Amino acid sequence: MKHLLSIADLGAEGIEEVLRVSDSFVEVSERAIPKVPTLRGKTVVSLFYEESTRTRLSFETAARRLSADVMNFSVGTSSVKKGESLKDTVETIEAMGIDAIVVRHSSAGVPWQLADWVDASVINAGDGWHEHPTQALLDCYTIRQRRGSLDGLRIAIVGDIKHSRVARSDVLAFTALGADVTLVAPPTLLPPSLEGWPVEVSHDFDGVLPKVDVVYLLRMQQERQTEALLPSLREYTARYGLTTRRAHLLQDDALVMHPGPMNRGVEIAAEVADLPSALITKQVANGVAVRMAVLFLLLGSGGDLG
């Protein structure tokens, strides 16, 4: 595999392979000096056109733990502000001699365009509303850690599906591994068409909660109110927020997940986020190991796992 653009490129086998390799990097992360020489001499660039502290830090940490050199292209202070085109920027970066580009962009499809333009490996760290494959991989890893397998699990993904790259990648990954996915959202926050999506849809959060093994909450953004997608965040919380009352509807061993950053009090009540069943910080911790696995599989095949 050269690039990681979409979960669809991996398929069930590819996902399983990433998860298997992630196991060894979780072990590495637990060492006193969590670092291996696997990617020494390789250069990884993080090219983030959209602010993202956690994903960027996670990728850069993963690359450093593999001993890769990390370049950080900061769009806010760069030539991009002077009007340089995406293609020119990317070709300039590639001319410096790099092995992988980790790209985040607010426009869907940009990682595909990059993969066309450069020889380096391209890793999609989030493209518009489209995909965020490493988030889905770390979500699968986290669920598997607790439940052993996703096969046959019932997972509800709740919230702003329409604008969510996490939801698109998670639907592909969860269903590829055999989970049954239900999308829970007001109709305005669902994609206009779900043709070809192997999911069920519900607008009744209370009815769904007792039946699921995992409830996956998406971040609700303030601006959805001004776009006439919602009357108010308050009304959203009333119908679709995981309030303390609703959390009691969950089975005892049900898991609560969120890609972060959370809006406490909107999609998730503060006290629910801190329950033992909430895996939110676990997701972040696993994120580094899973991204190490991805970088290793793309750049280090044949290398020493250390």
Added chain:
Amino acid sequence: MAEGELVIRGGEVVDATGRRRADVLVRDGVVVEVGQGLDARRVLDADGCVVAPGLVDLHTHLREPGREEAETVETGARAAALGGYTAVVAMPNTEPAIDSAGVVRQVLEAGARSCCDVRVAGAITVDRAGTRLAPMAEMAELGVRIFTDDGRGVQDARLMRRALEYASALGVVLAQHCEDEALAAGGHMHEGEWSSRLGIPGIPSEAEELMVMRDIALARLTGARVHFQHLSTAGSVAMVGAAKAQGLPITAEATPHHFTLTAAEVASYDPVFKVNPPLRTPADVAAVREGLAAGVFDAIATDHAPHAQEAKEAPFDEAPPGMLGLETALSLALTELDLPIEQVLALCSWQPARVAGLNGQHGGPVTEGFPANLCVIDTAATWVVEPERLASRSRNTPYGGRKLTGRVRHTLLRGEPVVADGVAQR
């Protein structure tokens, strides 16, 4: 045999009056004889070819003034001639917009030296801003016969009503780019299965259909002519078909890309497939094809929309919409539409000539005394579209690598072979 005389020999003449094997003798820019065994000092070989009236494009973006890096009147006209066109109507969404006699004159003057008759569409509203009527009478006096804010539809129903009423005294037609901007806002491709999957904001079919519906109502209210540009949805085709059946003064055009490509192409995220109205569903493509066969459409128009390479090397949602069309339209119609050649030529030549008020000069018939605006089509020739070999200044064709059947061999503008053996002569 006089100087300035030529014969198109060995072809089959096809025009609105029918088809016949005949040579065509041209002198001083006019067809002087159509018959057997004609001779002249210069002979253009038409063996195995169709000799037809030159094509007329109701919808061309020549980008001049303002975007000369993408196309000029000269390069666009050359592309048109190579595509078999002897007349094109240049859209007014230039910078500045063609919304006054001054800019009309500028484009007409640039066109006077080119290898295709360049006509101009004027804007309906000042700067195409949709708030005040542009001086249509002043532009009509310079020969402008089509007015449009193309690239945008006139959003305000009251203003559109007034424009139609005002225009009805000028003998001109208003052409609408049908798009309700509120409903389409933020969209970059057809809204549906593919936009949902690809995470690209969509434009629903209804954004087009609402304005088609409204303008059919306004045509009924005002009695004025309305021309619908680049219709792309099954709903639009059905409504226009029904309105024409009621006898309303309506005409409509369809583009080659809307009868050959679907939204599935966008899965490549290549902005070459970004266009407005967007590529739609297979059912919409089928409806446009049926509309062409059934006479709902009066014309195939190219919506030739050149963009510089760097503009199309942007993220999909940042790239401008539009694709090239002049050099591929006829071949696509011949290759993809299961229609007799008379019907394809009706849609590409004499019917659009009537819509644009160019009949008498363009669109035939190929008879004695008619201006020799002609094209000669080798209907059996096959060729592969190579973007870098197109005459347009831009390269944004979505058909790169596609094999097509039927190609223009010669194009004559007022008797002068501006294209001979597939090569532009100036």
